[in-house]
Amino acid sequence: MEWVILQLKEAMPFDRQPRFLFRDNDGIYGNGVVAFLNMCGIEEVRTAYHSPWQNPFVERFFGTLRRELLNHIVPINEKHCYQLIKEFIEEYYNYVSYCLIMSCCSFKKT
Secondary structure: OOHHHHHHHHHOHHHHOOOEEEEEOOOOOOOHHHHHHHHHOOEEEEEOOOOHHHHHHHHHHHHHHHHHHHOOOOOHHHHHHHHHHHHHHHHHHHHHHHHHHHHOOOOOOO
8 A cells, every 4th residue: 555655656746646546446545545645635536346347448548648659759858748648639539539520531449
């Protein structure tokens, strides 16, 4: 549990924290992690019990981000990384939306 809290602190430098933390119901998150999230003002969103099908949606996003962007570009600093991710999300989802609406692209939604 202490290791998880340390990882969360290191993932939120300069007092910049997310509004939500999506997590599963793993036993590694104890009461200390919940108290830490409450202290930081982060709302935890837990997947439903016995619903492992919910995990892939979050994992798929980060996998796509890593494969399509971060494996090809080395960000110079945090601001550069933030800008790259922002542009990637805008371009990726605009392309997917366009393809689904126009049905003219070879993109298949899986």
